[in-house]
Amino acid sequence: MKTKTVATKGNNPSTTEVGANYIEETLKLVESEEVREHLLKWLTSGSVRNPVKICAEIVYLAPIPIDQKLAMLQGLLKYEDLKHPKIPSYIREIQNANKERNINPDGHNYYLFLNSSNESHLEFDSFSDAVEHIQSLNAQADSDTNDLSYYKSLKFWDIDNQVLRTKFARKQVVDDSMNTSDLNWITLCLNTNISYRITKYIPDAKYEDEGTELSWFLNEDGEIVYSDGDIDVPTYLNVPMPFQPGDIVITEGKPFTEERKVLILENNDTFNSVDSHGVTCLYKNIHGNYDVGLFKFYDFQIDSKCCVPALYRAKTYAGEVSDGEVNYVFDSASKAIKKNPALGREIYNRLNSFQMLNSSFVSYNSNGTRSAIHYHGISGDCLKQGFGL
Secondary structure: OEEEEEOOOOOOOOOOOOOOOHHHHHHOOOOOHHHHHHHHHHHOOOOOOOHHHHHHHHHHHOOOOHHHHHHHHHHHHHHOOOOOOOHHHHHHHHHHHHHHOOOOOOOOOEEEEEOOOOOOEEEEOOHHHHHHHHHHHHHHHHHOOOOHHHHHOOOOOOHHHHHHHHHHHHOOOOOOOOOHHHHHHHHHHHOOOOEEEEEEEEEOOOOOOOEEEEEEEEEOOOOEOOEEOOOOOOOOOOOOOOOOOOOEEEEOOOOOOOOEEEEEEEEOOEOOEOOOOOEEEEEEOOOOOEEEEEHHHOOOOOOOOOOOHHHHOOEEOOOOOOOHHHHHHHHHHHHHHHHOOHHHHHHHHHHHHHHHHHHOOEEEOOOOOEEEOOOOOEOHHHHHHHHOO
16 A cells, blocks of 8 residues: 655744745754754855755754745745755645645545554544544633543543543642642653544555555644655755764654653764764663664654654753663763764664664474564663673
8 A cells, every 4th residue: 555644743933934044044943952053053064065955854844834834945945956946846745735635535534543543543524524623622621621530530542532631631730739649640641742643545446455545644733744745855854963972862752752862872974974874873662672773764763653853852961861771771871982982883783783683583483383583672781781881
């Protein structure tokens, strides 16, 4: 099945027009001061062959509403190199995404999912019906009861209930008088992001089993953000990052992804040479083990398709990591790598090779059947012992 993805998201910087200082205006979309200042130096250094193209990619992938994004891209058009135009394709993709959501032939249903989950969904006849349902949930949450026991009694996996519980928890004042059970429940609800995915399935005219899925990702207000179709549009930002080997970096991609902490292993980028594979990192994976990946490809984000905002908000982390083991592992590795930067490359190369090797292994069960070996990373103890941390 062919898949086409369109996405949506949140914070709304005031910039909607791009003037002569288009670089500074574009970089207002980058919330991280560290990343923003680093990109400003790079884009104004004279080493970037086509700064307009980079700015267009930053706008296209920014976590802002799609209409604001379209206005900024149209403002950048006047500065683009006409020999190598890219911006018109970005604009067309956004316009196509807007157009497609309103095309609703008979038999095309729209499925509303909460966050990146595929476990339960609501079905609607049109895109606008799904958005109206999101807005009605917001209105209900504003006027609903303030009875904690009522929310605790709601069916847990129901989409509407999850949204209402989280919005209720945000309004609560947590203090020492609250019992442990209620406090734990509220904490759990507060750790839940609210975002949506609306997916439309278009059956193939000839083959019943084939078709196209179009998905829009929305924030909790129902605003659309990214479009990622069949034409030449960016899916990640290949720009230099300010972080150095040994830095612990916090990334935050709400409402689509959870906060994550990673340890930078290498940064081979310079202002004159930028590589999409240039920044590598160590992170704790979903299995509770440690793995390595490419920072710009968001390999550390394993819970959503909408991971780009993490780079717009990435910043050096100086506090204590809440997970005790992660804190100990990252702290030890950070000190060792800052003392010997080559260690970061060694960790990445060895774990990456181990990952690739194990993912291709096939073992045999006791009954003689073949069984693939699934790589789940390595434990903190193995990491510390293997590299003398």
